[in-house]
Amino acid sequence: MAPALNSHDLPPDLRSLQLEIEAHARDLGLDFFDTVFEVLDYDELSEIAALGGFPTRYPHWRFGMEYEQLSKGYRYGLQKIYEMVINNDPCYAYLLRCNQRVDQKLVMAHVYGHNDFFKNNHCFAPTNRKMMDEVANHGNRIRRHMERHGEDTVESFIDSCLSLENLIDIHSPFIRRRDGSTRYDFDADEPDDQPPGPARFRAKDYMDPYINPPEALREQARSREAESARPQPFPERPERDVLLFLLEHAPLKSWQLDVLSIIRSEAYYFAPQAATKIMNEGWASYWHSTILSTRVLEPSELVDYADHHSGTMAPYSGRLNPYKLGIELFRDIEERWNKGQFGPEWEACDDEAARRRWDKQLGLGRQKIFEVRRIHNDVTFIDTFLTPDFCRRHNLFSFRYNSSNDLYEIESREFKKIKERLLFSLTNFGQPIISVQDGNYRNRGELYLHQEYFGVDLKLDDAQDTLRHLHRLWTRPVHLETCVEGRPTLLSFDGSDHTIRPLGGPNHEPEPKDRRRPG
Amino acid sequence: MVRKIERDQNRFRQIVRGKIKADLRKYISHGEMIGKTGGELVSIPLPQISIPEFRYGRNGSGGVGQGPGQIGQPIGRGGDAPPGPGQAGDSPGQHLLEVELTLDELAEILGDGLELPRIQPKGKANIVEEKDRYTGIRQTGPESLRHFKRTYKRALRRQIASREYNPEQPRVIPVREDKLYRSWNPVHFPHSSAVVFYLMDVSGSMTDDQKEIVRIEAFWIDTWLRSQYDGVSTRYIIHDAVAREVDQDTFFRTRESGGTRISSAYTLCNQIIDSEHPPADWNIYVLHFSDGDNWGEDNRQCITLLRDHLLPKVNLFGYAQVESPYGSGEFYHELEEAFEDVPNLALSEIRDRDGIYDSIKAFLGRGR
Numbered sequence: 064m065a066p067a068l069n070s071h072d073l074p075p076d077l078r079s080l081q082l083e084i085e086a087h088a089r090d091l092g093l094d095f096f097d098t099v100f101e102v103l104d105y106d107e108l109s110e111i112a113a114l115g116g117f118p119t120r121y122p123h124w125r126f127g128m129e130y131e132q133l134s135k136g137y138r139y140g141l142q143k144i145y146e147m148v149i150n151n152d153p154c155y156a157y158l159l160r161c162n163q164r165v166d167q168k169l170v171m172a173h174v175y176g177h178n179d180f181f182k183n184n185h186c187f188a189p190t191n192r193k194m195m196d197e198v199a200n201h202g203n204r205i206r207r208h209m210e211r212h213g214e215d216t217v218e219s220f221i222d223s224c225l226s227l228e229n230l231i232d233i234h235s236p237f238i239r240r241r242d243g244s245t246r247y248d249f250d251a252d253e254p255d256d257q258p259p260g261p262a263r264f265r266a267k268d269y270m271d272p273y274i275n276p277p278e279a280l281r282e283q284a285r286s287r288e289a290e291s292a293r294p295q296p297f298p299e300r301p302e303r304d305v306l307l308f309l310l311e312h313a314p315l316k317s318w319q320l321d322v323l324s325i326i327r328s329e330a331y332y333f334a335p336q337a338a339t340k341i342m343n344e345g346w347a348s349y350w351h352s353t354i355l356s357t358r359v360l361e362p363s364e365l366v367d368y369a370d371h372h373s374g375t376m377a378p379y380s381g382r383l384n385p386y387k388l389g390i391e392l393f394r395d396i397e398e399r400w401n402k403g404q405f406g407p408e409w410e411a412c413d414d415e416a417a418r419r420r421w422d423k424q425l426g427l428g429r430q431k432i433f434e435v436r437r438i439h440n441d442v443t444f445i446d447t448f449l450t451p452d453f454c455r456r457h458n459l460f461s462f463r464y465n466s467s468n469d470l471y472e473i474e475s476r477e478f479k480k481i482k483e484r485l486l487f488s489l490t491n492f493g494q495p496i497i498s499v500q501d502g503n504y505r506n507r508g509e510l511y512l513h514q515e516y517f518g519v520d521l522k523l524d525d526a527q528d529t530l531r532h533l534h535r536l537w538t539r540p541v542h543l544e545t546c547v548e549g550r551p552t553l554l555s556f557d558g559s560d561h562t563i564r565p566l567g568g569p570n571h572e573p574e575p576k577d578r579r580r581p582g
Numbered sequence: 583m584v585r586k587i588e589r590d591q592n593r594f595r596q597i598v599r600g601k602i603k604a605d606l607r608k609y610i611s612h613g614e615m616i617g618k619t620g621g622e623l624v625s626i627p628l629p630q631i632s633i634p635e636f637r638y639g640r641n642g643s644g645g646v647g648q649g650p651g652q653i654g655q656p657i658g659r660g661g662d663a664p665p666g667p668g669q670a671g672d673s674p675g676q677h678l679l680e681v682e683l684t685l686d687e688l689a690e691i692l693g694d695g696l697e698l699p700r701i702q703p704k705g706k707a708n709i710v711e712e713k714d715r716y717t718g719i720r721q722t723g724p725e726s727l728r729h730f731k732r733t734y735k736r737a738l739r740r741q742i743a744s745r746e747y748n749p750e751q752p753r754v755i756p757v758r759e760d761k762l763y764r765s766w767n768p769v770h771f772p773h774s775s776a777v778v779f780y781l782m783d784v785s786g787s788m789t790d791d792q793k794e795i796v797r798i799e800a801f802w803i804d805t806w807l808r809s810q811y812d813g814v815s816t817r818y819i820i821h822d823a824v825a826r827e828v829d830q831d832t833f834f835r836t837r838e839s840g841g842t843r844i845s846s847a848y849t850l851c852n853q854i855i856d857s858e859h860p861p862a863d864w865n866i867y868v869l870h871f872s873d874g875d876n877w878g879e880d881n882r883q884c885i886t887l888l889r890d891h892l893l894p895k896v897n898l899f900g901y902a903q904v905e906s907p908y909g910s911g912e913f914y915h916e917l918e919e920a921f922e923d924v925p926n927l928a929l930s931e932i933r934d935r936d937g938i939y940d941s942i943k944a945f946l947g948r949g950r
Contacts, residue, residue, distance in 0.1 A: 110587040118586070124597055127590030128631060218593075226633050378648045387648070462657055463644030470656040474644060485646045495636050514636070522639035529634045548641065 071101040077158070081171055087358045088175040092433065093350065095178035096192075097153040100171070102160045108144055109133035111157060115333070116149040117198040121205035121325070123221055145375070146170040150181040150336065152192035165364035166371060172354040176347030179436075184342070186335040186440050189236035194332055201325045208318045220319060224326040226532040229494045230305035231327065233334050294506075301498040301513065306330070308499045313536045323536070337492045341441045345389015348376070349432075352390065383459070383485075391457060396435060396448055397428035441489045449485070451478040461485075487517065495521060500544070509540045516546040523547065523554075523563075530556040597631065714766040723763025736760040776811040776865035776897075778804065779851050782833065783872035785822040785842040792904040796871045797834050799902065799938050803869065806946055811865065817854060821847035823877070827854070844876045844913065845883040852891045861895040868892060868899045869945070873906035874913035881913065885920045893926060900928045900945040 073081065081100060088095065103111065113129035114120040137143055145166070148156040156174040158167055181187050191197055209217045262283070266274035302308045306327040310320060336343065352372060360368055376387045399405055403423030412418055439447065453459075454476070461484040463474040474480065487493075501511035510533070514521065526543060533541045533556075540557040544566065551566040647657060719729060737756035741747035747754075780800055782788075808814045818833035819825055825846040828836065851868060859866060876884070892899055903914045914931060921927050928948060930941040 110585060113587060113590075122586075122589055122593075124590055124593040125631070125633070127587060127592065127594035130587045130591055131594065132630075222633060226635050229635055229637075383646050383648050457648060458650060459646055459648050460651060460653075461644060461646050464640045464642070466641055468656075471644075473647070473651045473653050473655045473657060475653060481646055484644050488645050493638070495638060497636055519638045519642040522637050525634040525639075526636055529636050532634070543636075 071103060071107075073100050073102060073158075076164075077102065077167055080164075080167060084168065084171045084175065084354060084359060087354050088172070088179070088350070091350070091353065092429070093175055093179040094183060095154065095175055096151075096182055098174060098178055099153050099155050100158055100174075101155070102158045104160050105137050106134060108147065108157055108159055109137065112144050112147050116147055116155070117195065119195075119199040119202045121202045121221075122209070123218060125225070145371075146173055148174045148177045149195070150187060150190060150192075150332075151195050152182075154178045154181065155195065163367065165360075165367045168359055168364075169351050169355060169368060169371060172351035172359070173347045175354075176350035177343060179350070180339070180343050180346045183437050184335075184339060184440075185438055186339055190332055190335060191328075198329070201329070204321055205325065208322065212318060217318070217322065220322055220535075221326065223532040223535045224306075224323050226529050227306060227309075227536070228326055228330050229492075230497055231330050231334065232303035232307075233338060233491065235304055235307075236331065297502045298499060301500050303496070303498045305497065305499055305512070308502065309536050312502055314538055315536065319536075334492075335440075338440045338442075341385045341389045341392075341489075342436065342439060342444050343389070344386045345391075345393050346436050348386050348390040349393045388457075392444070392448055392453070393432050393435070395450075395453055397432050399428075400431035401426055401428035403427075442486060445482065445485055445489065449482055454478050454481050495519075495545075497543070504542060507539070509542065510537045512541070512543045514543060514545040516551075518549075520547055521545050526554060527556065527561050530554060530561070534558055594631075713769050715769045716764045716766045718765040718767055719762050720765045721762065723765060727764045729762045729764050732762040733760050736762065776807055776814050776867060777859045778807060778814060778816045778867040778869065779819060779854070780816065780833065781819045781821065781825075781847045781851060781868065781870040781872075783822070783842055783844070783847075783870075783875075784820045784836050785873075785875070788873055788904070788906060792871075792873065792906055793834060795904050795932055795934075795938060796902075799871075799932070799941060800869070802938070802942050803867075803945065806942075807867065819847050819850055819854075821850075825850040842872070842876050843880045844870075844872065845880050845887055848884055848887040848892060852887065852895075855892075855895055866896040868896050870899070870901045871904060872901070872913060874903045874911035875906070876913045876916075881916045884913075885916065888917075888921070888927075893921075893924065896926060898926050898928060898945065898948065900930070902941050902945075903929075903931045905931065905933050 077100070081098070085098070109130055111118050112133055113126045115126075120126065133144065145159070146156070148154065154174075154177075156170075156178075158170055162170070205217065205221075263275045263280070298308065306323065309315075310323055310327065315323065355368060355372075376384065376390065378384045378387060401424075402421055403409070403425040404418075404421050409418075409421065412421070435444065435448070459481050460476050461474045461481045462471050463484075464470075465472050474484075496515040497512050498515075499510065500513040501509075503509070504511035512533075526545070530541050530543060540555060542556075543554045545552055545554060547563070547565075553562075553564045553566050555562045555564070651657065719732065733756050734754060737754050737760040738747065740757075740760060741754060782793075782796055804814070804816065816830070817827060818830055819827050820833060820836055821842070821844065823841045823843045823846065827850065847870070855861065855866060888899065901914070901917055903911055905911070911931075914929060917927070917929055925948070928945050930937075930944040932938060932941045
């Protein structure tokens with residue numbers, strides 16, 4: 064008997080299109096995982112998009128919210144998802160059934176661009192390439208916890224975890240900051256063998272009192288003792304991976320630990336996609352445009368293609384479109400390296416006419432962009448390749464919030480300012496940088512977090528509500544050191560009351576200033 | 583098959599309606615999608631819940647944009663999320679389309695979003711008629727409604743499939759499972775027409791921001807009522823110490839100064855109803871927007887006018903109080919005290935633009 068045809072399988076015409084585009088992509092030097100395309104109706108596509116691309120994700124209301132938004136937006140004709148691609152081996156990608164053939168071509172070519180990026184960009188190296196299966200397991204585990212402990216209990220615990228989801232250390236997959244510890248490692252606390260005596264230099268007997276003077280030895284022994292008597296900071300160094308710290312030290316039940324570890328592992332899986340948004344979209348757009356316009360586009364499809372391509376690239380009402388920024392930067396790099404517009408000689412040249420004519424016919428462009436897509440992330444990409452010329456050509460500007468009239472205003476068109484703002488919005492995905500400073504604050508088992516301040520205040524009410532969620536996990540009072548209008552401030556939540564207290568300075572008050580009952 | 587997402591979707595809807603997880607309700611915001619009708623942008627309500635996290639606020643924030651503009655030129659209100667690529671996260675590739683919506687579609691969207699009931703007919707002569715039409719089929723029903731042809735076909739099919747059918751002796755006997763019945767659906771025939779009176783306080787204490795709120799709310803109410811009635815006429819009345827009828831443009835643009843005497847508007851409205859829109863033939867809506875700062879002794883007169891003249895004639899009297907930096911807002915409480923549980927009087931206070939949706943719901947949620 065012939066196997067039943069799955070309605071999501073690619074129909075033969077699209078299948079042959081896929082083979083054709085795949086051949087072109089390979090021919091152009093892209094290197095990708097096998098790709099599995101599925102065709103879906105809009106409803107199904109919205110569902111999968113709402114679930115972050117994973118049909119088997121764990122149940123949670125926020126996916127329902129996403130779904131409602133996507134499907135409503137489509138129904139009212141306001142927005143449309145074009146493409147959806149999952150970093151996995153094999154790579155899964157979804158096509159919209161009702162799309163025209165030219166759109167399918169565009170999406171397929173775009174997907175091969177993403178796929179190549181997932182496989183080769185270094186940020187994605189530590190991600191789990193069997194995430195499809197992993198997420199399905201997560202779903203099953205959470206469903207099991209829900210059956211046992213109740214839907215509401217588990218879901219609201221997930222809410223708390225999600226509220227802390229961004230407190231991860233995005234660099235930790237690449238840097239081993241400390242040895243991992245487990246909560247079952249009971250030996251760790253046992254004292255080591257007798258500490259070795261004070262260090263002595265080797266010396267002949269008669270020289271010994273001079274080379275190892277007894278007073279110095281006694282001094283050394285004393286300081287060593289003092290050292291061990293002083294309380295060890297906990298954690299030893301500030302811990303950026305707050306979720307890991309909670310996993311290791313918060314008094315959680317085993318199902319709670321499991322849920323928290325699931326949220327954390329998915330956060331780490333998605334982090335590289337956020338860290339390379341501009342590059343990833345730019346790279347995929349570069350390749351769909353290259354493949355379509357030089358290889359597979361038929362003359363009759365040209366107008367539709369141009370329409371849809373420009374629709375995707377258009378900046379929406381003055382905002383920066385990552386697709387547009389990415390593709391233009393890649394093209395700029397390609398052109399500069401083709402013409403040899405780099406290096407000290409180029410930098411030193413300030414003759415405008417000569418710069419314009421500059422063309423050493425090096426033809427290194429393609430090679431360079433392949434290198435760029437391997438070793439950069441958005442922050443280093445912008446830092447290295449954004450030029451004043453580029454900003455001027457593309458009409459970039461920086462803006463800022465003006466609190467006196469409650470408006471965002473154009474601030475400057477200076478290169479330095481633009482780059483600064485852009486880099487800031489990309490650093491740590493534009494999220495505040497927060498670490499665990501002390502897990503035993505005031506020697507009362509309270510949790511003390513510290514935020515690095517860069518001149519932008521936290522959203523205060525959100526921060527307080529987040530502390531409340533944090534308290535649910537930690538169960539002892541929690542504190543966050545931050546700045547409010549430039550003044551160091553401590554936000555605390557002790558389980559029933561919020562306090563806001565300025566730290567140090569002339570306004571220092573030992574007693575909490577603002578005591579408010581939770582609503 | 584129940585799709586997996588439906589569970590999540592129901593859960594979300596329940597939270598929004600306040601059925602479960604009350605702790606999340608305070609994070610509900612009325613996000614919006616932007617649609618376009620007749621060259622004008624309109625926002626479509628779309629509830630959203632954002633889980634709190636440590637995130638940057640507005641003070642000191644900024645970003646990078648692209649396009650023309652002078653330095654210092656505003657590009658967005660503080661209420662909007664600060665734009666920028668950093669916010670894009672892991673969202674799938676999508677882009678916004680700008681599509682023309684018809685007013686009917688808009689009304690449907692509004693009705694969907696706010697779960698507005700259809701308006702119930704008033705009186706007998708001029709009603710939104712509801713008729714039953716037999717358009718459906720179902721498995722159960724009274725024998726008198728049995729669909730003979732379909733039942734016969736099903737019985738035949740079953741007998742052939744189970745080899746009970748004998749062409750020599752074609753006897754078809756339906757059993758219970760074969761039987762199908764006609765069923766009906768209510769169909770609405772809007773026959774009547776309605777008139778909406780917009781009354782607005784244009785005394786000095788109403789600022790442009792408040793008028794903007796009135797304009798948005800009036801637009802949506804208009805859109806909804808037009809989808810419910812055949813023809814809707816609108817009349818506009820402005821008042822400070824005296825009232826006069828104006829056209830739509832003047833209504834939204836006038837700015838007068840001076841005192842407020844709300845009764846003047848009610849009197850005028852009452853006169854127009856009596857002379858041009860007899861309640862026997864019209865569904866009448868009176869919506870009054872003010873900041874609630876009335877001339878003290880006038881309140882009693884207003885209440886008398888409402889009780890004796892306006893309320894008996896109208897389908898709905900809505901009073902929306904926009905919060906103003908100057909107004910005292912006492913009129914709201916006066917009405918609240920005077921009319922407890924009057925079914926065709928709706929009161930709402932609008933604090934800011936977010937409050938518009940709730941206010942529309944308060945007015946139209948009664949289905950009158």
